[in-house]
Amino acid sequence: MSSKIRLGILGGGGDSLIGVLHRVASAMFDQYQIVGGVFNPVWEENIGFVKSIGLPTNRVYKDFDTLIEEEVKLPESERMQVVSVLTPNFLHFPMAKKLLENGFNVICEKPMTTTYEEAKILRQTLQMSNKIFAVTYTYTGYPMIRQMKEMISRGDIGKVQKIDAQYYQGWINPIIHDKEKRANTWRLDPEKSGISCCIGDIGTHAFDMIEYVTELKVESVLSDLNYMYSDNKMDVDGTVLIRCSDNVKGVIRTSQIATGEENNFTVQIYGEKAGLKWEQENPNHLYLLEDGKPLRVLKPGHTYNSELSLDGTKLPPGHPEGIFDSMGNIYRGIAKAIKKEEFDSAEFPTIVDGVRGMSFIEKAVESHQKGNVWIKIDA
Amino acid sequence: MSSKIRLGILGGGGDSLIGVLHRVASAMFDQYQIVGGVFNPVWEENIGFVKSIGLPTNRVYKDFDTLIEEEVKLPESERMQVVSVLTPNFLHFPMAKKLLENGFNVICEKPMTTTYEEAKILRQTLQMSNKIFAVTYTYTGYPMIRQMKEMISRGDIGKVQKIDAQYYQGWINPIIHDKEKRANTWRLDPEKSGISCCIGDIGTHAFDMIEYVTELKVESVLSDLNYMYSDNKMDVDGTVLIRCSDNVKGVIRTSQIATGEENNFTVQIYGEKAGLKWEQENPNHLYLLEDGKPLRVLKPGHTYNSELSLDGTKLPPGHPEGIFDSMGNIYRGIAKAIKKEEFDSAEFPTIVDGVRGMSFIEKAVESHQKGNVWIKIDA
Amino acid sequence: MSSKIRLGILGGGGDSLIGVLHRVASAMFDQYQIVGGVFNPVWEENIGFVKSIGLPTNRVYKDFDTLIEEEVKLPESERMQVVSVLTPNFLHFPMAKKLLENGFNVICEKPMTTTYEEAKILRQTLQMSNKIFAVTYTYTGYPMIRQMKEMISRGDIGKVQKIDAQYYQGWINPIIHDKEKRANTWRLDPEKSGISCCIGDIGTHAFDMIEYVTELKVESVLSDLNYMYSDNKMDVDGTVLIRCSDNVKGVIRTSQIATGEENNFTVQIYGEKAGLKWEQENPNHLYLLEDGKPLRVLKPGHTYNSELSLDGTKLPPGHPEGIFDSMGNIYRGIAKAIKKEEFDSAEFPTIVDGVRGMSFIEKAVESHQKGNVWIKIDA
């Protein structure tokens, strides 16, 4: 009998990429054992997939409600301890809510919900449940992001005075200029994707990252979005001016029509004493800039890094780790929390990140619609 | 008797860096001979400097008015053909104006004037003078910037759909947090530097560069500036949302408190077919991004570059050229114009750039002061 | 009952880094289930470790011989299908040999054996066994290395004419200058590590990589090694001139006293039509150099990559994968081979790589000892 954490999975079947990411991440630190789930709404595909990945089929359920029903019947020592929700966005909220209500810990893909309203309800549900809840903003698990957070927190760069985050992709470019394609992509359909495409999908990553590394709160936003065509209902590009407490200003720049860009997410934080820069596509380098001193490039695995950063590095310096390792670190933090039933919010994103992210999306869209005016973040 | 263009210089004496830049640039293509000027307002320093750089002293004048007076007496074949104005900013306008009125071609450092009003007057003066007038936005002389312009112009990236320029420096950081220092720096004194520090000094470079490479006109701006302290009267950081014709949106990001940054000026232009990126601190690389194709890195001196770009490269690929070479290319374009008495506006920045730059500064400041609202560029 | 491949593991317990690497790699494509092994020679640590990673303890054995004895008693449908040998180097040979003789497939860490003689014996054992045997030269699993191999193989760079591989580390620097430390490091003790340190440990990686990507065979070597101190018996640095068939010359440069280097392994291959370059510390970039054309940077996950490369990429472009993913690709290739009982030698390193690697080590040392003369590779 394995003593690993019993993990259930909702969604992520077939050739789902997010499914691979979560499965590998869960295996990385020998903490979890996938015991079952609902990987696909169609039974044949559900069971076929489970066989294809070589898992036992006895706890694969025909649907989510059945999973809940059957799992709660099991003795606590066999029951799933945590369930990862990897289903389409609109299902995150009802599934996460019901899981919490039935006593399961939850790992939820982002966006956590489709509206800020739902997010607040989920927060309330969680408060009553006393369970662990994580939202998988994958990038916060990178060792050099954790190092960045620690350096800012302990004052290495002094008081933050300037924030700039970029998240540029190009994948909507081949879609947006084709009338038919843009009408038929689910990501550009508000029914399926909520009120925002670009801000909702990648802007929230940038927003969450800023709050994660600086430990500041974004207080208000002024955005200028771009829809490109009058018949397109969802933003595919947007620049958001931000203001934090203490006169800290900044900008979040996002695009899905930055032609040729892959997943170019960068964070630049400047303080009174130094600046720090990081690029997701080269995630093992953290740049430290100081007035009149040589640029320094910090890398994972060195003893000069903080404990939090070192925790997330498995091999010695020079052995590059990537995005699977970043997600693995988040799963590891969640495992610690489940085992201890307490946790350090630096180790994985929580309901706070999820709720604030939903408020950010709604306020950024509202700012644009009202003519590029300042709107306060609510949460 | 040399047959080079006779160049006079105003300012740039002592250990002026801008003086070195212009002198070297003027020498680069064997086109100019420095025949005299006023290098310093104090006579001893003026004449001492001229001796220290080994120039003849016979046409070093005690002041600007004397220079005009004496030079116009000379036969046309001996008279200065062009005068470079490298004096403090507030002198650019009166000197450039009087030079044009007296029949001299003018090379003027940026900012061209201290107000938009002056800029328009200067434009009028120029129209009546039939002389060559250049504003030295140095960076537009880089070979890969010229290549970028040509590629966009001939449609290599398709219709432009997204613009992003960054100009980050950190040099004001050690000044701004010290009450005494910030009170006594001329760059932060509106009397000496006009209405803007950061936008005026570096924002204009970004603005001009965008219009140079895309051949679009920025139509309106919405800016959020940062003054950091209530007793500081000049912006030291600012983000400017921009809108161009044809639904093209973008952002200009500038800072002089981006601690540790040196001269980090970058331009990213994305079109329907491809994206182009360039970084001033690594000026010999031009990045071409296309959907689903390998990233391409173009470098100077290759036959795949345009004629305009190749003109500005003196050595074969792999021999890095720098900012002196960029300014040299601008001087070369001016020399061609002086000799032909006609010119290609791609080869050096003109009065149009100067006037529009001044409008940009005033409108960016106005936008901020009115509460971050959209203001139209006038020129 | 899981339908995954049943994997046993020898060694890799405690805080072994190589243990983590193999466990994660085995999990990456849902192909393997770790069913048991001997993780540590001390029973308490062996069983303690297994519990700490949450595995069932019923097939953890007290030693290697017991493992063989007990596993062969199991029905074929339960027996370990493959065993990974992660023990100290001198145990690789006897364990791998006995495993093959008892009908197990084997995954063996490098160096495969401690002598070329042993390597040849193992090759013979394998030939009689009809089993799958892999040596884990980790780096050959990187997607862009696989792309490099395919491009060279299909003629993209024309006939190869110049080879240069570098493997520079600095970790022995703090040891070598301290008489006591260098006397007591097992890596510098021929009893424990064989006849070579630097060539044996990292030179073989470079040698194998060259043969992997070019599909050429290195025919002879001339080496100059560096032992630094007369009381040190093992090379810590060495440059090896190489000659392949068809007049192809090259160089393998290795060092463990390249102070400050982490794991700086690079490969440069130049052909008649183009050049290809790759760097392990930035493994997702493959540089294609052609006369008079822009440099191209190929990245994983794009459809322009070969099938072999794409097989080894789990996420879309811009999501960096690292060394765990590289080893995961090798494990995946081995899984395919085990299931099909046939295999493509491009998907994982085989006995051929292992034998040739051992010959390379011995000949490089011999060349140095004979006064830097050419010695033929035997295998």
Added chain:
Amino acid sequence: MSSKIRLGILGGGGDSLIGVLHRVASAMFDQYQIVGGVFNPVWEENIGFVKSIGLPTNRVYKDFDTLIEEEVKLPESERMQVVSVLTPNFLHFPMAKKLLENGFNVICEKPMTTTYEEAKILRQTLQMSNKIFAVTYTYTGYPMIRQMKEMISRGDIGKVQKIDAQYYQGWINPIIHDKEKRANTWRLDPEKSGISCCIGDIGTHAFDMIEYVTELKVESVLSDLNYMYSDNKMDVDGTVLIRCSDNVKGVIRTSQIATGEENNFTVQIYGEKAGLKWEQENPNHLYLLEDGKPLRVLKPGHTYNSELSLDGTKLPPGHPEGIFDSMGNIYRGIAKAIKKEEFDSAEFPTIVDGVRGMSFIEKAVESHQKGNVWIKIDA
């Protein structure tokens, strides 16, 4: 009357690239005035060129002998003070010799002579002349190379223990595979280019650079050259193992068939305390590597640089300078020496560099011809 140093030039007319490089370099610090020379052996082209670059024609001579004859007649206060020899290689020796014998300071392009024998004669001539003699190994003028030299000299990296220099170009690739082209290129004709192509042209740069930055002397060499075709008489690629005093080993790698490479010259020096790396194509970055510390990137113009490095930087950090600036620094050093009639050998390469470079070429070729054996450097 200008008080600049009076410079004469031999060669460098027409569209000679080396001519541009020297003219611009001489102008960079306001130290020289070109007063005449022989720019082309054909009179019409000679005088035509001088007019095209706008110089006075009165001291343009019909040939070298006339130049000497006429210049020595001039009073010392008007006579050329230094002459730059930019003619084809075989003319360097006779011209430089006669110039020294007639009391002129000399700036000589590399290779200084065509044989080591000539080089020694020239050294003797110089000793008797008491004049300044410089060989223009251009790359030693880069600020970060000068910083590297100073850092090694003052012990920042401790005792040097490993040297690696690479100089890879690809320009001969399109020539070497075409029988006719390779037969008709002057660079591959021993009559015109001496005994070596690749080692002679670029290997010497690497050799000189190593001795410049480390202040060590290369004592012996073992080389393996590549001629590619049996009808080709000149090396187009070569790897040279080197040994310096104190057990320091290293390698010089050169190629002109590294397809697609432009001018990829790199230097890596590792010491007991740290390593230093530099790349010519990105010359403003100097990388400092230390065990267990963040990588540091030093850049020009900062006060943390040595005086020698800062001398060679004209603008503040972030304003990239290039190869013209590097040569300008060398010309500046020569100007100082001419004015003081004494000099610091760190500021420009001298006869010592020239003589040792010629010995290196001959010994590297000899080593190859004798079957890749060790040969001592003579000088």
